[in-house]
Amino acid sequence: MSFKITDKVTWVGKIDWELRRFHGDEYSTDRGSSYNSYLIKDEKTVLIDTVWEPFAKEFVDNLKKEIDLNEIDYIIAQHSEIDHSGALPLLMKEIPDTPIYCTSNGAKILKAHFHEDWNFIEVKTGDTLNIGESTLTFVEARMLHWPDSMMTYMDSDAILFSNDAFGQHYASDLMYNDLVDQCELYEEAIKYYANILTPFSPLVTNKIKEVLSLELPLNMIATSHGVIWRDNPAQIVEKYLEWANAYQENQVTIVYNTMWNATRRMAEAIAEGIKSVDGTVTVKLFNAANTDKNDIITELFRSKALLFGSSTVNKGIMNATGGLLEMIKGIGFKNKKAAAFGSYGWSGESVGIIEEKLKDAKLDLIEGGPKILWNPDKDALEQCVEFGKEFAQKL
Ligand code: FEO
Numbered sequence: 246m247s248f249k250i251t252d253k254v255t256w257v258g259k260i261d262w263e264l265r266r267f268h269g270d271e272y273s274t275d276r277g278s279s280y281n282s283y284l285i286k287d288e289k290t291v292l293i294d295t296v297w298e299p300f301a302k303e304f305v306d307n308l309k310k311e312i313d314l315n316e317i318d319y320i321i322a323q324h325s326e327i328d329h330s331g332a333l334p335l336l337m338k339e340i341p342d343t344p345i346y347c348t349s350n351g352a353k354i355l356k357a358h359f360h361e362d363w364n365f366i367e368v369k370t371g372d373t374l375n376i377g378e379s380t381l382t383f384v385e386a387r388m389l390h391w392p393d394s395m396m397t398y399m400d401s402d403a404i405l406f407s408n409d410a411f412g413q414h415y416a417s418d419l420m421y422n423d424l425v426d427q428c429e430l431y432e433e434a435i436k437y438y439a440n441i442l443t444p445f446s447p448l449v450t451n452k453i454k455e456v457l458s459l460e461l462p463l464n465m466i467a468t469s470h471g472v473i474w475r476d477n478p479a480q481i482v483e484k485y486l487e488w489a490n491a492y493q494e495n496q497v498t499i500v501y502n503t504m505w506n507a508t509r510r511m512a513e514a515i516a517e518g519i520k521s522v523d524g525t526v527t528v529k530l531f532n533a534a535n536t537d538k539n540d541i542i543t544e545l546f547r548s549k550a551l552l553f554g555s556s557t558v559n560k561g562i563m564n565a566t567g568g569l570l571e572m573i574k575g576i577g578f579k580n581k582k583a584a585a586f587g588s589y590g591w592s593g594e595s596v597g598i599i600e601e602k603l604k605d606a607k608l609d610l611i612e613g614g615p616k617i618l619w620n621p622d623k624d625a626l627e628q629c630v631e632f633g634k635e636f637a638q639k640l
Pocket of ligand 1: 469
């Protein structure tokens with residue numbers, strides 16, 4: 246499959262309808278994804294990025310239907326992660342001398358991945374490549390989200406090839422943002438930001454300001470995953486600025502692990518207390534053990550406050566809560582209040598352990614969350630409701 250975007254630019258990527266897990270098992274892709282590769286035909290011919298390795302043969306075969314591979318003058322490798330560089334080894338077997346434009350970190354990482362001494366041309370922000378009527382300008386986007394990431398701006402068609410930035414793990418043959426279901430699109434875009442880009446939010450803000458200051462015309466943002474932003478492409482740039490700025494909605498999320506429902510009942514009582522203080526706040530509860538971890542991260546991203554609960558097991562906390570607390574430490578949410586709660590049978594360490602982990606994650610901890618022995622009775626549940634009220638009053 247290929248898809249003509251403009252007179253000069255053709256999409257030559259791969260829609261991966263089957264994909265359900267990405268980055269190993271670290272990211273759920275319930276709506277699949279795509280690996281977007283773009284072929285530019287001007288006086289010179291340029292290929293921007295490739296696809297994930299399992300689709301390498303299909304990609305190269307399709308590319309041959311578009312063009313004699315020997316006519317490709319330049320390859321631009323905007324990002325060396327395998328989902329975009331995975332077809333390079335097969336492609337380079339066919340056209341081994343073709344120059345590959347990438348950042349210096351890109352060259353290092355591609356060499357480390359593939360152990361090939363291809364013809365790398367290292368570029369940095371502001372470097373240009375004239376290809377006829379069009380000039381391509383490179384913009385390094387270090388740590389958005391790898392050290393090698395970069396974007397490419399094509400002046401003749403006013404397209405920003407943004408690579409991972411502004412992407413979504415979202416398979417659709419409709420190709421453009423205005424043609425797909427807007428709820429699905431934004432669900433995938435915010436999940437992508439929350440799980441992948443939150444740790445780099447200060448860099449997101451600075452990079453967007455840097456690019457906006459150039460006042461370049463912008464017809465499209467052609468990402469490396471999901472649909473192309475052609476209808477008001479600035480909308481996703483504005484969303485990124487909002488998301489990068491310690492984003493929160495009027496939401497509190499309660500995440501818990503429970504063995505025999507004592508901790509679940511505590512969670513529900515805390516939620517009742519919160520709602521009794523503020524009827525307008527959205528309170529969402531998730532059992533960490535049976536909810537997708539990336540969907541929970543997205544809900545936490547949208548929240549102004551987080552509560553984590555677990556019963557004590559073997560002097561520790563339960564597995565899924567532990568995993569999520571490790572994730573949020575790495576993600577580095579800003580400006581969110583947090584608290585812990587939990588039930589126990591004898592030793593009762595869980596609340597203390599969670600509180601330490603919330604501090605480690607640099608969340609604004611409200612201490613003193615309820616710790617209940619065995620199954621909560623009426624008084625214990627009332628204690629949880631009271632804690633919910635106190636917590637809500639501090640938001
Ligand atoms: Fe889509 Fe960072 O690779």
